[in-house]
Amino acid sequence: MSSHGERSPEANLSLLDATMIGMGAMIGAGIFVLTGLAAEIAGPAAILVFVLNGVVTAFTGLSYAELASSIPKSGGGYAFVREVFDDLSSFLMGWMLWFAYMIAGGLYALGFAPNFLELLHVYDVTPAPGAVGAIALPAVDAAIPVGVVLASVAVLFLVGLNALSTAASGSVETIFTLIKVSILVVFVGFGIASPMFSSAEFQPLFADGNGPFSLLPAMGLTFIAFEGYDLITTVTEEVKNPRENIPKAIFVSLAVTVVVYLAVVGVAIGTLGASGLAAAGEAGIAQAATEFMPTGLPVIQNGGAIIVFGAVFSTLTALNAVVIASSRVAFSMGREEQLLPSFGRLHHRYGTPFVAILASGVVMLASVVLPTQSAGNMSSLFFLLSFIVVNASVIKLRRERPDMNRPYEMPYYPVPPILGILLNLLLTGVLIRYLLRTDTLALLLSIGWIVLGGVAYGVHLLLRTDDDDPDTASTTSGDD
Amino acid sequence: MASHRNVIIAGGGRVGFQTAITLDDRGHDLTIIERDPDRCDSIADEYVATVIQGDASNPDILEQADVESADVIAGLTGEPGLNLAVCMEAAAMAPGIRTVARIDSRRREAYGRFVDETVFPEDAGARVAVNEIEGSDVRSISDVTGDLDILEIRVDEGAPAANKELRAVRFPAGTLVISDDDGNRVARPDTTLTPGRHYVIAVDPDVADEVLNLLRG
Numbered sequence: 001m002s003s004h005g006e007r008s009p010e011a012n013l014s015l016l017d018a019t020m021i022g023m024g025a026m027i028g029a030g031i032f033v034l035t036g037l038a039a040e041i042a043g044p045a046a047i048l049v050f051v052l053n054g055v056v057t058a059f060t061g062l063s064y065a066e067l068a069s070s071i072p073k074s075g076g077g078y079a080f081v082r083e084v085f086d087d088l089s090s091f092l093m094g095w096m097l098w099f100a101y102m103i104a105g106g107l108y109a110l111g112f113a114p115n116f117l118e119l120l121h122v123y124d125v126t127p128a129p130g131a132v133g134a135i136a137l138p139a140v141d142a143a144i145p146v147g148v149v150l151a152s153v154a155v156l157f158l159v160g161l162n163a164l165s166t167a168a169s170g171s172v173e174t175i176f177t178l179i180k181v182s183i184l185v186v187f188v189g190f191g192i193a194s195p196m197f198s199s200a201e202f203q204p205l206f207a208d209g210n211g212p213f214s215l216l217p218a219m220g221l222t223f224i225a226f227e228g229y230d231l232i233t234t235v236t237e238e239v240k241n242p243r244e245n246i247p248k249a250i251f252v253s254l255a256v257t258v259v260v261y262l263a264v265v266g267v268a269i270g271t272l273g274a275s276g277l278a279a280a281g282e283a284g285i286a287q288a289a290t291e292f293m294p295t296g297l298p299v300i301q302n303g304g305a306i307i308v309f310g311a312v313f314s315t316l317t318a319l320n321a322v323v324i325a326s327s328r329v330a331f332s333m334g335r336e337e338q339l340l341p342s343f344g345r346l347h348h349r350y351g352t353p354f355v356a357i358l359a360s361g362v363v364m365l366a367s368v369v370l371p372t373q374s375a376g377n378m379s380s381l382f383f384l385l386s387f388i389v390v391n392a393s394v395i396k397l398r399r400e401r402p403d404m405n406r407p408y409e410m411p412y413y414p415v416p417p418i419l420g421i422l423l424n425l426l427l428t429g430v431l432i433r434y435l436l437r438t439d440t441l442a443l444l445l446s447i448g449w450i451v452l453g454g455v456a457y458g459v460h461l462l463l464r465t466d467d468d469d470p471d472t473a474s475t476t477s478g479d480d
Numbered sequence: 481m482a483s484h485r486n487v488i489i490a491g492g493g494r495v496g497f498q499t500a501i502t503l504d505d506r507g508h509d510l511t512i513i514e515r516d517p518d519r520c521d522s523i524a525d526e527y528v529a530t531v532i533q534g535d536a537s538n539p540d541i542l543e544q545a546d547v548e549s550a551d552v553i554a555g556l557t558g559e560p561g562l563n564l565a566v567c568m569e570a571a572a573m574a575p576g577i578r579t580v581a582r583i584d585s586r587r588r589e590a591y592g593r594f595v596d597e598t599v600f601p602e603d604a605g606a607r608v609a610v611n612e613i614e615g616s617d618v619r620s621i622s623d624v625t626g627d628l629d630i631l632e633i634r635v636d637e638g639a640p641a642a643n644k645e646l647r648a649v650r651f652p653a654g655t656l657v658i659s660d661d662d663g664n665r666v667a668r669p670d671t672t673l674t675p676g677r678h679y680v681i682a683v684d685p686d687v688a689d690e691v692l693n694l695l696r697g
Binding site: 070 | 484504509510520521523524525527528530531532533534540541
């Protein structure tokens with residue numbers, strides 16, 4: 001990203017481009033990686049999980065639309081909160097959002113690996129990646145080292161690429177997203193036509209007889225799938241007529257995304273069954289596709305390969321997007337002097353926020369050793385927390401600056417931000433409770449990150465108040 | 481202070497708005513206070529600044545622009561009195577803030593007691609217009625000084641001082657030749673005024689015509 005300097009300042013992204021950036025993030029890795037995991041928790045009701053998440057997130061979407069239209073900054077959620085809240089709150093918000101993106105990077109890298117193995121498997125390069133059969137655990141254990149290696153390679157490659165060049169962050173996103181969506185349309189089309197779907201079984205709707213409450217943890221896990229509008233607001237300055245197009249892009253991308261999820265998850269469950277989908281885990285959609293796509297095609301042989309390719313492609317592009325997004329947050333924080341100033345500097349030779357990208361890359365690389373589900377949970381948790389702060393910003397800004405020009409004003413204020421806060425809090429609570437029972441490691445790491453943030457902020461504050469010499473500050477506060 | 485500053489601009493008319501665009505290009509954070517709602521919308525379309533709609537001299541409005549965390553406030557409306565009031569209010573709210581007021585005459589000194597800097601955009605605009613009108617032979621370089629003019633003048637063939645060494649030319653008091661041939665060297669007594677070359681010269685406005693006569697003929 002070259003947000004200052006060589007990039008031409010004029011707005012050149014259309015409504016379509018902006019919408020595609022949002023959809024690209026939402027219909028990216030999430031749908032391929034998380035569908036299987038959601039089915040594992042919620043059963044066939046995984047369909048409802050995605051729809052309800054779309055509804056919950058729409059309230060936050062309204063808040064983003066109002067803030068983005070009235071605060072002319074490209075920094076996404078952190079920039080808005082920085083404008084509204086005091087130092088500590090905005091620091092914590094940036095700190096959490098940064099982490100959410102970095103862990104999302106780990107998640108997408110982890111989603112990339114099994115799908116890549118599946119792609120190799122389709123062409124018989126490697127044996128099946130431990131997906132077939134009911135006793136999945138031993139096979140998964142065997143696959144983990146390979147997966148971690150692959151995921152690390154993907155992270156290293158994209159971090160390196162973005163650290164050394166700004167080329168990967170251009171507006172090719174529109175093409176990428178169209179490819180992804182087309183592949184999913186093919187998937188849905190063949191899926192509905194297949195005989196497996198005609199005997200689709202959506203009963204019992206809820207898994208384990210838990211009833212509707214089993215939806216909540218699955219919603220928490222998959223919430224990350226809907227973080228895309230934060231990405232839209234990181235490029236607002238490049239969008240034509242932003243005060244109209246940004247709100248539109250947010251709503252259109254959200255609506256289309258929900259429809260796509262509904263169709264894809266419906267087909268996946270209809271063909272593979274919730275339990276089959278759950279067993280396939282991160283490669284769920286790819287598995288389903290290889291079951292019903294036609295075989296014996298020229299060149300690609302197996303039609304399912306298209307879908308598997310889609311999964312590999314989506315996870316990689318999504319990984320690229322979050323490498324950029326996470327470094328943008330760290331870069332903004334550096335520029336605002338909330339992280340070490342070196343985070344906010346562009347590299348003199350490469351023109352990239354070099355330090356911000358490398359630091360983000362280190363955390364991403366470390367998160368690759370996590371189980372996929374933990375990464376999803378942690379990332380969702382931090383997006384939920386960040387979005388609560390964004391909703392609060394709208395309320396605070398309306399109260400403190402009533403005369404601020406708001407080109408887009410959300411309808412029925414203050415209902416949407418309050419509902420957004422309450423629903424996000426509910427999901428946060430459920431997610432934490434779920435983590436307490438099943439994944440204390442993820443919970444401890446999350447708390448650890450916040451504590452680390454508190455320490456970093458304290459040290460930062462101390463250094464800023466008791467000496468004016470920036471050199472001393474940068475040599476002693478090497479904690480982040 | 482960070483390389484980018486928080487700047488409040490009171491008045492989103494042509495001067496305020498153009499200032500905002502240039503500041504935005506340089507990466508500063510901007511808030512514009514503008515009275516006219518239609519004007520607010522067109523500023524919002526450009527997406528360079530947060531816009532507060534209201535009268536900048538109203539303390540409530542100024543408060544909403546977050547004066548406490550701003551580094552600079554610039555009163556750039558067409559009304560000097562209003563600009564002065566805005567700057568003084570802001571300075572009272574946030575003592576560390578730098579204040580810049582747009583005025584409508586060259587008489588900066590009178591304002592110096594109340595604001596840190598003054599701007600007189602019509603004067604700056606007039607200098608540029610004069611440059612364009614006179615073409616490339618004489619150019620005003622800067623208006624950083626009070627009344628002093630710093631000119632870049634091309635010596636004309638056949639002008640009284642052409643081909644003479646500096647020590648041989650008697651310029652009127654209030655003239656200082658600064659640079660040699662096309663600005664490469666500081667001028668010295670043995671510097672020759674070669675026709676066709678440019679020299680940077682500082683002059684008092686009342687002797688400018690004499691200097692031009694010597695160098696341009």
